[in-house]
Amino acid sequence: LGRHFCLRLAEAGYDVMVNYLTSEADADSLLAEMSAHGSAWTHRADIANLTEVEALFAAADATGRNLALVINNVGIYDPIPLRRISGAAWERTFAVNLNGAFHVCRSALERLRHGGQIVNIGVAACQLNRAERVATDYYVSKAALLQLTRTLAAEYAADGIRLNMVSPGQLVNSIGEAGGAPGHVPLGRDGAFDDVWDAIAYLL
Numbered sequence: 001l002g003r004h005f006c007l008r009l010a011e012a013g014y015d016v017m018v019n020y021l022t023s024e025a026d027a028d029s030l031l032a033e034m035s036a037h038g039s040a041w042t043h044r045a046d047i048a049n050l051t052e053v054e055a056l057f058a059a060a061d062a063t064g065r066n067l068a069l070v071i072n073n074v075g076i077y078d079p080i081p082l083r084r085i086s087g088a089a090w091e092r093t094f095a096v097n098l099n100g101a102f103h104v105c106r107s108a109l110e111r112l113r114h115g116g117q118i119v120n121i122g123v124a125a126c127q128l129n130r131a132e133r134v135a136t137d138y139y140v141s142k143a144a145l146l147q148l149t150r151t152l153a154a155e156y157a158a159d160g161i162r163l164n165m166v167s168p169g170q171l172v173n174s175i176g177e178a179g180g181a182p183g184h185v186p187l188g189r190d191g192a193f194d195d196v197w198d199a200i201a202y203l204l
Contacts, residue, residue: 002073004193010037017060018042047100057107070108073121079135090137097141114160122167166199
């Protein structure tokens with residue numbers, strides 16, 4: 001999904017900084033595809049680590065471009081029942097899905113000006129009840145991310161900076177597919193990556 005966003009942004013004329021954690025080869029391959037449309041860079045940062053997030057944004061500053069948009073698409077998802085989630089796994093999920101998103105939003109908001117935007121990627125609440133009944137840490141962290149997005153949106157609205165959250169349901173070839181079947185979706189089909197992008201494009 002993140003790869004899809006990056007390609008669509010490049011096609012739309014954005015210069016894009018792509019962050020990755022472990023998928024260096026995939027990031028390099030994506031960079032080659034994006035270079036046909038404009039400037040793009042990769043950077044490695046664990047967003048659960050504040051120092052690494054600050055280095056990520058410093059790298060973006062070094063490109064000489066003004067920051068206009070951040071899409072926060074990082075998330076840990078491990079569909080196991082609560083009784084089997086260790087304390088360390090719970091804390092790591094929140095360190096990435098919530099605290100990491102906070103670090104990214106705060107660093108971005110120090111740079112964004114009037115017209116700037118942050119789009120956080122969440123998850124449709126109904127998926128918890130119908131598609132699966134596990135991954136408690138994931139769903140709770142994404143619910144907290146929604147509240148963080150709402151709170152920051154209200155705080156920064158007067159500055160002309162918009163924060164929104166796009167919350168997909170079950171998607172083709174994504175983590176959402178693992179927990180259910182198309183019959184769980186009223187339309188009778190999984191969502192496509194372009195369905196999610198269309199929502200972001202509308203916000204932009």
